[in-house]
Amino acid sequence: MSDPRGEVASGSADSADSAGSTDTTDPADSTDPRSDEDEDGVAVGIDSARGDDPDATATGVESDAAEREDDAAATGAAETPTDRERRREVETDRWLGIAGAALALVGLGVIVRQSSLVLAGAVGVGYAVYARAGDAPTPTLAVTRSVSDETPAPGDEVRVTVRAENVGEAALPDLRLVDGVPPGLAVVDGPARVATALRPGTAVSFEYTVRAARGDHEWGPLTAITRDAAGARERTADLDAPTAVSCTPELSAGGDLPLRGLTTVHHGRVPTDVGGAGVEFHATREYRRGDPVKRIDWNRRARTGELSTVEHREERSATVVLLVDARESAYVAADPDAETAVEASVAAAGQAFSALLDGGDRVGIAALSPLDCWLPPGSGTVHAARGRETLATDPALAPTPSGERFYRSLWLRRFRRRLPADAQVLFFTPLADDTAATLARRIDAHGHLVTVLSPDPTATETAGERLTAFERRQRLRTLRSGGIRALEWRDDSFPVAVAAATRRWSR
Amino acid sequence: MRPLVVAGVLAVAVGLLAALDRGVAAAISPTSTVVTLIGVLGVVQGIRYANARRDRRRLPTDPGEPERRAPAAVPGADLDERIARVASPAPGGYRDRRDLRDRVREVAVDAVARDRNCSREAAEATVDDGTWTDDPVAAAFFDARTGYPLRVRLSATVRGRSRYWYGLRAAIDEIDRIESGGAA
Numbered sequence: 001m002s003d004p005r006g007e008v009a010s011g012s013a014d015s016a017d018s019a020g021s022t023d024t025t026d027p028a029d030s031t032d033p034r035s036d037e038d039e040d041g042v043a044v045g046i047d048s049a050r051g052d053d054p055d056a057t058a059t060g061v062e063s064d065a066a067e068r069e070d071d072a073a074a075t076g077a078a079e080t081p082t083d084r085e086r087r088r089e090v091e092t093d094r095w096l097g098i099a100g101a102a103l104a105l106v107g108l109g110v111i112v113r114q115s116s117l118v119l120a121g122a123v124g125v126g127y128a129v130y131a132r133a134g135d136a137p138t139p140t141l142a143v144t145r146s147v148s149d150e151t152p153a154p155g156d157e158v159r160v161t162v163r164a165e166n167v168g169e170a171a172l173p174d175l176r177l178v179d180g181v182p183p184g185l186a187v188v189d190g191p192a193r194v195a196t197a198l199r200p201g202t203a204v205s206f207e208y209t210v211r212a213a214r215g216d217h218e219w220g221p222l223t224a225i226t227r228d229a230a231g232a233r234e235r236t237a238d239l240d241a242p243t244a245v246s247c248t249p250e251l252s253a254g255g256d257l258p259l260r261g262l263t264t265v266h267h268g269r270v271p272t273d274v275g276g277a278g279v280e281f282h283a284t285r286e287y288r289r290g291d292p293v294k295r296i297d298w299n300r301r302a303r304t305g306e307l308s309t310v311e312h313r314e315e316r317s318a319t320v321v322l323l324v325d326a327r328e329s330a331y332v333a334a335d336p337d338a339e340t341a342v343e344a345s346v347a348a349a350g351q352a353f354s355a356l357l358d359g360g361d362r363v364g365i366a367a368l369s370p371l372d373c374w375l376p377p378g379s380g381t382v383h384a385a386r387g388r389e390t391l392a393t394d395p396a397l398a399p400t401p402s403g404e405r406f407y408r409s410l411w412l413r414r415f416r417r418r419l420p421a422d423a424q425v426l427f428f429t430p431l432a433d434d435t436a437a438t439l440a441r442r443i444d445a446h447g448h449l450v451t452v453l454s455p456d457p458t459a460t461e462t463a464g465e466r467l468t469a470f471e472r473r474q475r476l477r478t479l480r481s482g483g484i485r486a487l488e489w490r491d492d493s494f495p496v497a498v499a500a501a502t503r504r505w506s507r
Numbered sequence: 508m509r510p511l512v513v514a515g516v517l518a519v520a521v522g523l524l525a526a527l528d529r530g531v532a533a534a535i536s537p538t539s540t541v542v543t544l545i546g547v548l549g550v551v552q553g554i555r556y557a558n559a560r561r562d563r564r565r566l567p568t569d570p571g572e573p574e575r576r577a578p579a580a581v582p583g584a585d586l587d588e589r590i591a592r593v594a595s596p597a598p599g600g601y602r603d604r605r606d607l608r609d610r611v612r613e614v615a616v617d618a619v620a621r622d623r624n625c626s627r628e629a630a631e632a633t634v635d636d637g638t639w640t641d642d643p644v645a646a647a648f649f650d651a652r653t654g655y656p657l658r659v660r661l662s663a664t665v666r667g668r669s670r671y672w673y674g675l676r677a678a679i680d681e682i683d684r685i686e687s688g689g690a691a
Contacts, residue, residue: 107549
């Protein structure tokens with residue numbers, strides 16, 4: 001069997017030393033305890049070589065030696081087998097029963113006294129031996145994956161090239177490679193897999209195209225399935241070749257979002273019920289010494305002889321927190337292949353974010369998600385960039401659910417602690433369950449005015465879908481009757497829905 | 508099983524010995540009946556072994572479909588699964604049926620209360636006594652005293668579905684009608 005430990009040792013001096021110490025840490029061993037063969041040493045040797053890398057980069061800032069080691073590992077990568085994790089080893093049962101067939105043939109030959117039949121049975125025995133003779137080779141491959149663009153725009157096509165070189169000493173007579181495409185990306189051209197045979201030293205490469213979508217996407221390990229020449233045994237291994245693309249959409253201001261009356265003391269654009277400087281008439285009051293001359297109501301002075309002062313509505317800025325529902329229940333869509341409600345919410349939150357920032361309001365971002373996500377309200381260009389980054393790549397708003405458990409009361413306690421007292425909340429949620437509606441009411445009850453903005457993910461084909469749609473509509477009605485503003489939209493019509501709602505809502 | 512193994516090992520040993528020592532082979536000198544019997548044994552055992560292939564489920568590694576994006580859940584798909592479970596006429600699943608009926612009832616009461624502009628209590632009463640709809644199937648879904656119409660009973664028997672399923676569908680259709688009527 002191949003043993004490229006020497007190569008690794010030449011690439012990184014530490015790796016061979018630590019091979020023994022990490023022997024027990026290989027998680028793949030637990031899947032198949034009885035197959036502790038010599039390859040294990042190889043796999044673990046490589047493991048530790050890779051395992052050193054994060055440390056090297058973490059401490060490499062101060063230590064030159066660590067940096068050199070890191071470089072050495074990088075340059076040696078072309079020949080070094082990729083970190084391998086054994087998944088499973090099975091008999092494919094392809095030749096199962098061949099021995100029985102051979103025996104039956106021999107028996108038949110004996111009964112009818114035909115030596116030719118007995119000989120034909122011997123051929124079957126040959127196949128049985130052939131099936132038992134080989135073992136599925138362990139893939140010792142150096143895998144590199146490259147993408148044509150690491151920071152694509154949403155909708156861009158990204159070409160992915162995967163190259164696998166057989167750096168072991170054994171030939172791989174039957175090798176299938178299946179790439180671990182991120183779950184949030186769809187392949188639009190070419191299958192992300194290849195089937196081939198590789199002699200030692202030869203390489204295979206395949207290409208496919210994915211369409212970029214919002215978020216940070218990390219490739220999973222490449223699955224390598226090898227079989228022996230007879231196809232009787234099969235071995236599956238995961239080959240780790242870290243690749244990631246990060247897709248950050250541009251934020252476009254969409255519609256002038258009507259805010260509710262909860263404001264800060266700073267000047268802004270939300271009209272208030274406080275009299276003072278502004279443009280819209282608010283009230284008149286008796287003249288006090290020091291009032292500006294241009295604010296005196298001269299008409300009234302002419303009519304009655306009294307001095308009075310006109311007051312305008314003060315316009316102030318608001319503190320707004322955009323809360324995006326990204327619990328598992330929010331990852332829903334009317335069609336399994338359509339964009340989820342979380343995508344719709346994040347897109348709408350992006351539009352609201354830039355519109356509100358442009359209007360001079362202080363805007364923050366939070367996610368209703370098992371993972372923590374909190375961008376405190378702020379303003380300015382740096383904050384705008386940070387908000388764009390959060391909406392695009394925060395793990396809490398990832399394009400696929402995290403699978404962690406969500407604790408509502410814990411989340412609410414933390415959210416309330418962070419929320420500034422004068423903040424209002426724009427809550428983006430598909431209202432797919434009662435929790436979202438309850439939370440909206442509770443946040444509102446705590447004095448933070450809530451506006452619910454709800455992308456409609458419901459379908460109306462089957463009985464269950466229709467029932468869910470009725471329930472969601474009822475939730476919206478209950479929220480509205482409880483004094484919470486609610487707006488819903490379908491597909492890409494968020495700005496249209498906002499414009500319609502602005503006409504409908506009085507302040 | 509153990510005696511069979513011993514017999515097998517013995518037979519192989521004797522066979523090997525016979526191959527090495529002609530004397531042993533000559534001593535055995537089987538009759539044609541014995542040879543035929545051995546042949547039959549071979550055929551029977553061979554077929555038995557070969558048959559093992561028939562019921563073995565072969566499990567080659569399934570790499571899945573990484574090319575597809577992770578599909579989004581459709582709201583209500585889980586409900587449809589539950590509805591499909593209670594759609595069979597087999598008894599049982601009472602709790603599922605009751606839960607589903609309660610959920611539909613909630614929605615129906617809200618719809619009726621809004622449509623007729625009455626209190627929830629009054630709407631509950633109309634839903635429970637079946638006067639909320641002209642459709643006898645939808646009425647029978649909530650009202651245990653009035654049975655389903657004959658055509659539904661017949662259709663349910665012929666098509667192998669439960670009456671409950673017909674009632675549920677009729678009730679949802681009726682709510683849909685009220686909702687869209689209210690909106691217009």
